[in-house]
Amino acid sequence: MDISRKLAIEILKYLDQHTDFYFPFLVMNQEYTPEDNDFVEIEPNEWENIKEDDIYQTFQLWENLQNLDEKTLKLMSKGFLEEMRIGW
Numbered sequence: 001m002d003i004s005r006k007l008a009i010e011i012l013k014y015l016d017q018h019t020d021f022y023f024p025f026l027v028m029n030q031e032y033t034p035e036d037n038d039f040v041e042i043e044p045n046e047w048e049n050i051k052e053d054d055i056y057q058t059f060q061l062w063e064n065l066q067n068l069d070e071k072t073l074k075l076m077s078k079g080f081l082e083e084m085r086i087g088w
Contacts, residue, residue, distance in 0.1 A: 001061045003027075008059035012047035019044075022072045024065050030058035 003011075008027050015023055029050070032040035039060060042050060050056045068076075 003059045003061055005057055005059060008042070009047055009051050011061075012042060012044045012050065015044035016047055022067075022069060024063065024068065024072060024076070025061040026064045028060045028062050029056050030060075031056050 008029070011023070012027055015021060027042045027044075028039040029042050030037060030039050032042065039062075
């Protein structure tokens with residue numbers, strides 16, 4: 001899923017500051033390696049470098065559903081139910 005540069009930086013910063021939070025997606029960037037056009041995973045602690053360098057413009061979220069805990073499942077369920085407009 002394509003996301004904006006601003007959102008990618010906000011996600012990375014949040015994950016860097018909240019290391020116990022499980023986010024079931026990878027933040028990927030296409031301009032990370034200039035020698036090819038492949039997407040590369042960006043680690044949360046790289047958010048400041050990404051913010052400071054405008055070369056990084058193309059971001060995506062890729063699913064990374066592993067070891068889902070109860071809190072993550074509840075958050076995901078809530079999001080789906082809100083999209084479907086179904087209350088708890």
